[in-house]
């Protein structure tokens with residue numbers, strides 16, 4: 001009933017914290033029938049030495065959410081700062097002390113039969129312990145999907161619109177049934193767009209290449225983080241440009257990025273080895289850097305992190321200061 005989650009999990013629904021088991025919508029809800037919702041996915045990583053949980057790039061996620069809600073004319077009535085505070089409050093209420101995943105969802109909430117929509121909308125935020133996801137530690141096997149990536153002028157792929165995920169569901173279901181871990185979708189023009197639920201990077205002659213926002217991709221926040229790490233920490237060139245399908249077969253390295261997959265190496269594509277068929281050195285370095293950054297171990301990227309347990313951190317500081325005064 002509650003997707004394997006504790007039904008007592010405290011979520012935000014109908015403008016108040018409530019138990020997950022109580023957070024229900026009616027069968028005629030517009031979003032359920034027509035896919036008119038916009039969601040987000042935010043990770044939080046537990047940092048044991050600091051006794052702290054950090055939400056990763058929460059501001060960017062909430063900004064993207066609010067902007068994309070605008071495409072469907074859904075208004076989220078809280079500021080980005082208020083949404084961040086609300087997400088942190090929910091994590092604290094649940095007392096999560098481990099990695100988490102937070103799912104905000106805004107949706108057309110009127111109960112009606114027809115497709116025409118009014119201005120009635122609602123939003124919810126569901127925090128949960130981080131679910132198990134694709135294990136990419138040994139590298140993934142990918143395939144090009146027979147399904148094409150949705151066009152911006154049909155359903156904008158840059159928004160995490162619920163209905164648009166049918167596209168990724170069809171592609172990833174096909175990939176998995178054919179024995180692959182993940183699908184790669186091409187645009188109608190035949191260019192590489194992205195994975196079913198992640199962005200894609202290739203490495204050729206030491207340079208990183210990724211399709212631009214205009215190729216119907218979701219403008220991934222992990223993609224952005226990885227581009228920054230590649231440029232600033234590895235001093236690598238990163239180019240956003242259209243990518244041909246056949247470049248998948250001749251590149252040296254390939255990896256996916258996303259909140260859930262993090263930095264996931266691809267070692268085979270369409271039954272061909274990617275480069276040496278092993279996880280490549282650039283991918284391995286970026287994966288390492290990304291993990292360190294989100295775990296709060298890289299000072300230069302601490303601004304990506306939003307601490308949840310500020311009171312705890314403050315208490316620890318105050319306790320340490322008091323101890324220092326005694327010494």
Ligand SMILES: Cc1ncc(COP(=O)(O)O)c(C=O)c1O
Pocket residue numbers: 041168194195196197198199217218219220221222223257258259260
């Ligand atoms: C279709 C799609 N592309 C890309 C991504 C990666 O985006 P982000 O790094 O912001 O999670 C996701 C996951 O959110 C996705 O669903």
